Amino acid sequence: MIDIKKLLKWFGSKTKLLNTLTSKMPDAYNAFYEPFVGSGAFIFNQMPRYGYINDLNTALVNVYRQLKDDPENLINKLLDLDSFVCDGDRYYKLRRKYNQKLKANNYDVETAALLLYLNKHCFSGLYRVNKKGEFNAAWNHRIKPDPLDTENLKAIGKYLSDNDITIANEDFERFADKAKPGDFVYFDSPYVPETKTANFVGYTSAGFSLEDQERLAELFQRLTERKVFCMLSNSDTDITRSLYTNYRIDKVYVSRNIGGISNKNIGYEIIVRNY
Ligand SMILES: C[S@@+](CC[C@H](N)C(=O)[O-])C[C@H]1O[C@@H](n2cnc3c(N)ncnc32)[C@H](O)[C@@H]1O
Incomplete structure (x- = not known):
């Protein structure tokens, strides 16, 4: 192990x-x-x-659940997303798609893959949502980020x-x-x-008072x-x-x-x- x-x-x-x-x-x-x-x-x-x-962050919990149930499926979706160069256009397009899925409460394997993908490509690795619950971190401007650690994802699953x-x-x-x-x-x-x-x-729209x-x-x-x-x-x-x-x-x-x-x-x- x-x-x-x-x-x-x-x-x-x-x-x-x-x-x-x-x-x-x-x-x-x-x-x-x-x-x-x-x-x-x-x-x-x-x-x-x-x-x-x-x-309390449902999207994060969805990643753990997907990894527990079917790690291969999640990792393959993530590798598909990561097989293209991530420039600003691609990042913001996928961020919009992710936010649409959050809005629709659609917590499936694709939502989980998008969260991990956006986390890898967002500025400073900061997962942050606004009061409406939309993920709003900016692109990190790295065309060649570090490779995915798929072994670690498998080990977590x-x-x-x-x-x-x-x-x-x-x-x-x-x-x-x-x-x-x-x-x-x-x-x-x-x-x-x-x-x-x-x-x-800003981990969740509710904040912490x-x-x-x-x-x-x-x-x-x-x-x-x-x-x-x-x-x-x-x-x-x-x-x-x-x-x-x-x-x-x-x-x-x-x-x-x-x-x-x-x-x-x-x-x-x-x-x-x-x-
Ligand atoms: C300081 S972070 C925890 C970091 C964690 N120890 C780690 O190593 O990554 C606080 C976490 O609390 C979660 N959170 C915020 N409000 C919460 C609540 N009311 N109930 C449960 N979790 C909450 C956030 O989504 C965030 O993941």
């Missing part, structure tokens, strides 16, 4: 925190839960045999189908509230903004009372710290980038644990 990497470029992907997160896991647990799975960097690093993953992994598409609270004593939940929500301008929540952060903290408390192991990462801000005063907090150093573009945005984050 090859090492599995994250599914795609995704804002907030945890690739750079994997060793730190692993060192802070509980020694043993029952089921693994990831309510904000995004690109899956953490679950594919841990590879639990029994787990539940979730994201095999991992998801060979193990007992349930894939959900709902709000985090409803999803994670199902965890039972002894289960482990890793929360990696959209972050509390560090500044008024550094506030990326301060009320959502408060709901998350209340859920963390409920799960703690239920003896569920919980770990959470977020920005190191006064707001975040005030939401988790009763828990163990580690400050960790992270260099952040998206799509390998920038290393300038270097900062600290926190990891909160109830064990």
Whole structure:
């Protein structure tokens, strides 16, 4: 079995925190839960045999489901799309097609292939939707981007189908509230903004508000009372710290980038644990 990497470029992907997160896991647990799975960097690093993953972004969840059910079909569709040079005309034409499919709630294998294709060819690998739910990232102006990592896609599909992994598409609270004593939940929500301008929540049309952060903290408390192991990462801000005063907090150093573009945005984050 090859090492599995994250599914795609995704804002907030945890690739750079994997060793730190692993060192802070509980020694043993029952089921693994990831309510904000995004690109899956953490679950594919841990590879639990029994787990539940979730994201509110339906198009992203569709990619995981298609990969689990029929990876060959998705990979072939993607290779077909990628067999032509991607210039601006082609990128925006396929972006329009993708948005029409989202509007029609048409989550099929072609929609999944288009998402992966557009992610590869969009600026900075930033999957971003507007309030209407339309994907609006610009073309990355690269006529010759990196080749597709089809082996990784196959490995993700095999991992998801060979193990007992349930894939959900709902709000985090409803999803994670199902965890039972002894289960482990890793929360990696959209972050509390560090500044008024550094506030990326455009993963879904709903965004992620301060009320959502408060709901998350209340859920963390409920799960703690239920003896569920919980770990959470977020920005190191006064707001975040005030939401988790009763828990163990580690400050960790992270260099952040998206799509390998920038290393300038270097900062600290926190990891909160109830064990
Ligand atoms: C910081 S990213 C997670 C990144 C992930 N750990 C990774 O390695 O790629 C936050 C994720 O939360 C999802 N999300 C936003 N609001 C949500 C909600 N209310 N319930 C569940 N997922 C949500 C977004 O679609 C996004 O994928």
